[in-house]
Amino acid sequence: MRKPIIAGNWKMYKTVKESADFVKQLHEKMKGISDREIVVCPTFLSVPAVVEALRFSNIQPGCQDAHWENEGAYTGNVSPAMLKEAGVKYVILGHSEKRQYDGETDPRINLKLKNVLKNGLKAIVCVGETLAERELGKTEKVIETQIQGCFEGIGLGDMADIVIAYEPVWAIGTGKNATPEQANEVHAFIRKLMEKKYNAETAQQLRIQYGGSVKPENVKQLMGQPDIDGALVGGASLKVDSFAAIVGF
Numbered sequence: 573m574r575k576p577i578i579a580g581n582w583k584m585y586k587t588v589k590e591s592a593d594f595v596k597q598l599h600e601k602m603k604g605i606s607d608r609e610i611v612v613c614p615t616f617l618s619v620p621a622v623v624e625a626l627r628f629s630n631i632q633p634g635c636q637d638a639h640w641e642n643e644g645a646y647t648g649n650v651s652p653a654m655l656k657e658a659g660v661k662y663v664i665l666g667h668s669e670k671r672q673y674d675g676e677t678d679p680r681i682n683l684k685l686k687n688v689l690k691n692g693l694k695a696i697v698c699v700g701e702t703l704a705e706r707e708l709g710k711t712e713k714v715i716e717t718q719i720q721g722c723f724e725g726i727g728l729g730d731m732a733d734i735v736i737a738y739e740p741v742w743a744i745g746t747g748k749n750a751t752p753e754q755a756n757e758v759h760a761f762i763r764k765l766m767e768k769k770y771n772a773e774t775a776q777q778l779r780i781q782y783g784g785s786v787k788p789e790n791v792k793q794l795m796g797q798p799d800i801d802g803a804l805v806g807g808a809s810l811k812v813d814s815f816a817a818i819v820g821f
């Protein structure tokens with residue numbers, strides 16, 4: 573059985589104080605939940621405050637990126653070693669907004685993924701097609717290329733520390749979510765790819781989140797699909813009540 577994993581991606585929202593207040597409230601609502609993993613990914617700046625507020629919580633702190641080196645002359649970046657020391661557990665890699673605005677590429681995501689794993693952190697690796705790619709019938713090709721690039725040289729033994737998030741770019745922040753069936757089709761395709769690359773057991777154990785306009789109103793149908801094991805939530809993770817409702821799907 574794959575344990576569901578619901579993660580909030582706060583993007584560039586919430587000050588340090590807002591982040592700490594949020595997780596304190598969320599913690600009260602999430603007490604006692606152990607049949608699913610709950611992750612919140614604030615900005616780097618808010619990580620220490622969130623880690624501190626979640627010290628005795630079942631909610632795990634994450635972040636939204638990490639560098640491929642542990643230190644160096646890389647202005648503006650934060651390394652997995654630093655994040656590990658700060659108490660981070662999960663790192664989102666390859667989000668479509670990083671790909672779109674910060675020039676993130678599959679080879680770079682691959683380097684980052686290797687360093688995240690080397691530092692004992694877990695990764696949420698994002699893949700997904702644009703609307704134009706979907707309309708041209710290229711969804712599977714795009715996903716396959718992204719997976720091949722991101723997972724180059726990643727060994728079987730590391731797969732337990734990796735979650736994949738399928739996030740169709742056209743569904744992110746647009747209010748247009750993929751239908752549960754559309755999403756499941758791609759999730760099943762990703763699982764097949766992983767079976768080919770690794771083996772059936774690894775593919776069966778891999779958790780694949782759906783992301784893109786997940787809300788309290790649609791999470792239940794999405795989670796009802798056989799290959800959807802969780803959600804990566806942007807907009808609806810910014811309010812305690814809506815995120816709590818999604819976790820409680």
Ligand code: PGA
Nearest residue numbers: 744745784785805806807
């Ligand atoms: P959204 O974002 O839920 O606001 O569509 C999802 C994401 O970007 O991870």
